[in-house]
Amino acid sequence: MMQQILIENINPSVYQGEYPARAIVGDIVTISCDIVCHGSYVLDAQVRYRHIRERNWRSAPLELVENDAWEGKIKVTRAGMYVFIIEAWIDMVSTHFRDAKKWLDAGEDISTDVLAIRNTLVSSIKGQTGPLITGLISEIEHSPSDAIATFDPKSPAGMEARRLQEKKSLSESRQFNISVDPLIAGYASWYELFPRSQGSDLKSPGRFRDCIQRLPDIKEMGFNVLYLTPIFPIGETNRVGKNGSKTAKPGDPGSPWAIGNSHGGHKAVNPDLGSMKDLNDLLSAARSIGMDVALDMAFQCSPDHPYVRDHPEWFNHRPDGSIRYAENPPKKYYDIYPINFDIPQPMPLWRELRSVFEFWINRGIKIFRVDNPHTKPLDFWNWCLTSLKRKHPDTVFLAEAFTRPKLMYGLSKAGFNESYTYFTWRNYDYEIREYISELTSSPLNYYFRPMFFVNTPDILPYVLQHGGRNAFIFRAVLAATLSPLWGIYSGYELCENTPIPDREEYLNSEKYEIRKRDWKAPGNIRDIIAKLNEIRNSFDAFRGRMDVTFLGSSNPNILFYLRRNRSTGSSAFVAVNINPFEEHTARLSIPSGIAEGISGNVQWYKDVFLGTRISLPGREFNLTLTPGRKSAAILIPEV
């Protein structure tokens, strides 16, 4: 049955509240809706909300913006799930006063209206204290014309009368959810490494201790999340050799994604890396310099994983009873058994996998990069992540899914806080514009939080292969300035780009061998990466959710965009030459009124990327960008 007042188009929401929207701790969330009622009553509305762990509801007023659209703000101060409901009602006090004023102004008799006002006010104070309302009643009784002419619904007496009155025709929306994530889920710079490749001793594998040694180096580049590729014991059976060859040579370390051996499975560490205590030391060291550590979690097993022995029912069997390898016809991965979720009794499996996360959460890990979640059922993730977050709302799950877009979005609906994207494959101006426009469209932007990795151990994009150092620079500028979440896989700072011919993959991939490097080798772009992270940390415009407006550029080789943070009102303008081979010039313009604080008077901008200061009085200007260090301009308006 329809309510008398319609409350609709409620935001933030995902499919009418079917899935939670997302926010970050400390966010001031704008709640908006349409409120529609017959006639021409004055309406009032509020949003009632609470954290699900709190018993009491809070409330915040909504205000009419225009054309039956209303808006209010709530502050979410605690990680976890918030619920909100919108209430709207007819404000009879204001309606009567407004109508009486019209009759008064028209010189008509107002006795009916005075009576209506008095009755409304009197019935309001029944059994409630309201000193101001009493004064208002006395005024309406003794000098009604004055009372009506001077009534102000926002005056203390007006507020009290409106607050105490009966909420006539009170209508309520259904309940909507906002999943509030910790700060690190909204804004972060990730650095991915293989622990075994750290350390200066070229002979022996790197250990957690070596990772501790590398921390200052990574911190110097401005990263705040250290992401470790899988740290679990690695299988011996069918271990893969260099470049993924089917048979490993003695001493080959194997793929860290082939998880489990006699030392244990997903709840153990590879002894080559150190002990659980060593890992704990790494976590402490990272924490002491303000960094978080993310674990890579791949739900798949080497043939030597304890699950294979203890729970053969969790795997796919051949007619002869043997277990099937991971397959992606016509490819097979002989070192990996995928877990079979299509089993009659999946709950013991589901519970065990959830307990893996719990194991690491209890050891201080809060961030998980989940490998290939799109090959596991969405209802499993929804059950697993929802229940984990109820207990541990400060956890963060990053979906490493490169698959069909709607499935990637489905994983975020199921509970992933953030997701890998197609960013590495978006190179031309129209591709980048189109993709960013999709990512920032509603309702996607309410629940899907994109992470822009410039490379991964699996992906060495063609643009980096062919464009070399210049490409490494401008791709970093794009990722760091377009997205609040960006990351590199180690080696990026060294511009490593030797591919397997005609493939977007690294030759001699670290997935299958140990690679020790000179982290300060000539040609590195450490200073540029550090500068980008420093700019991100220094200017609000780059924090807050992805909010990008592309601006006019006369040359498709130069992308020009406005990056904005609406909650702080900060803006930055970024121009990037996305052609790694040629210098380009474009005519760019900053439209008037494009952003808060950018009035017609702003003419000085600081180029924080190159450290210059420029004057743009006409706000239409030519800009020349040269591949390399001068391939971008990051302009902060001086307001």
Added chain:
Amino acid sequence: MMQQILIENINPSVYQGEYPARAIVGDIVTISCDIVCHGSYVLDAQVRYRHIRERNWRSAPLELVENDAWEGKIKVTRAGMYVFIIEAWIDMVSTHFRDAKKWLDAGEDISTDVLAIRNTLVSSIKGQTGPLITGLISEIEHSPSDAIATFDPKSPAGMEARRLQEKKSLSESRQFNISVDPLIAGYASWYELFPRSQGSDLKSPGRFRDCIQRLPDIKEMGFNVLYLTPIFPIGETNRVGKNGSKTAKPGDPGSPWAIGNSHGGHKAVNPDLGSMKDLNDLLSAARSIGMDVALDMAFQCSPDHPYVRDHPEWFNHRPDGSIRYAENPPKKYYDIYPINFDIPQPMPLWRELRSVFEFWINRGIKIFRVDNPHTKPLDFWNWCLTSLKRKHPDTVFLAEAFTRPKLMYGLSKAGFNESYTYFTWRNYDYEIREYISELTSSPLNYYFRPMFFVNTPDILPYVLQHGGRNAFIFRAVLAATLSPLWGIYSGYELCENTPIPDREEYLNSEKYEIRKRDWKAPGNIRDIIAKLNEIRNSFDAFRGRMDVTFLGSSNPNILFYLRRNRSTGSSAFVAVNINPFEEHTARLSIPSGIAEGISGNVQWYKDVFLGTRISLPGREFNLTLTPGRKSAAILIPEV
């Protein structure tokens, strides 16, 4: 709890199924959705649907279109409410065959796959007849490679195997509604008249009998709905005189919207118009020439209405006990008491008002134009219209609401089949484009059906006042070709346009006096209106829901658009000079591939408005349109 397969973005739907979408009897409705599942299974899906009066569910298959989007079609053959549910599941038969084929092509061992296929097929036929599936099993047992290489999921055996298998991971959408309206709600040309102004006897008021005499005339112009302004007894107290003057002179007939006197209220006819039998004769006469009759229903009362005596509690009272007039501060309408819906016990009032509709429905009226519905509660309309339509699904309710857009849309959500619009106030090219683009946007186009009246007794738009006959012509062309529902208020064909100075209102309005006319007076545009209705009736493009694409025109005085009917694949191109004063020329172009059936080869078009035939081989052409009879071109491609 999330299901394993997500079924989302389901259309037609209004706010995730919160309100029914609308269709017309006989429509083939396209059902679309996204279906998202982990992994890379082959999925299958269907829509199950039924009319709420039918017990059995029907089903129609959905097919994958692209990118996880699916589509199917259902035919709605009966007025009333349909419900539909989408089901999706994993098609293991097809999944196994596809994977086996990949291994086969890669030269790998397929014994595991063969076993999986066999097991799936065998478990499918348990207790079911399936001669084809038995053959398939035998084939997979004896020559598995051939069976796999040649399997076709769309072959009879493939279809049977897929149909009989268990629907693995079966997921279901929630239930969605489609309100199926009678044909007349989707496509109609309305003619509005005051019965008392009909007839050739200048001395006495027109009667229903005179309306019968006028029918051939109206039919000749091609209209198929005769809309009668209120036919109820008119109040005597405070009757309004000519031009709305506060005191009527003896013999002034009063406003038909001041309803009720000693002869009765909303369930009686004004004796001056004739008897209930005379009305019935008019209905029969109209029906016999294929016309419907619409009644004007205004829920308000003259002070003499029986309700005022019998149900004083349904009105607003002053402190002295007298009843308040209709008011719109600072305006008062002394001949009208509005009904007060803000009463403690509204159900008796609600039931009585619903019984008014029932009274007329039982006397053969199926179409109601409802006056000012936006001043009555939305929950009343929702209750009233939903329950009426459950019993009388062939009724049509047109909302005469000129108010805030979201309230107009709210009335359609509450149950109105169609609605008045802002069309009369949209005159310039950008205004018309913008408004049509709003009306054809989703989800609005799923539930809000716009009626384009070119004038009403209340509205004589400035464009008609100033533009004269030329404006009457081009505005008729716009309404008749843009919207499947259009109408005129009588006098339009005579280009009557004398206003109250500086107001968009008629001088000597028929609302307050009787106006007999020479319906064939010189300067009339009867033939043009007849031509427009004939074109609408002859070409499918103008039937079906509003579907307009604006095409490039080099001159803002000439609007150029494609009107389309997607269910029949018909198209028409319309060019209109919207400047009533000047001849204009525009360069127009028909983009290639713009509509079905319009390939690059079409070069001959019939201008059905002017009766010529033109060749447009380049499909880019100059067109000159002259105000008046040659102000438009309506081009039908000769395919």
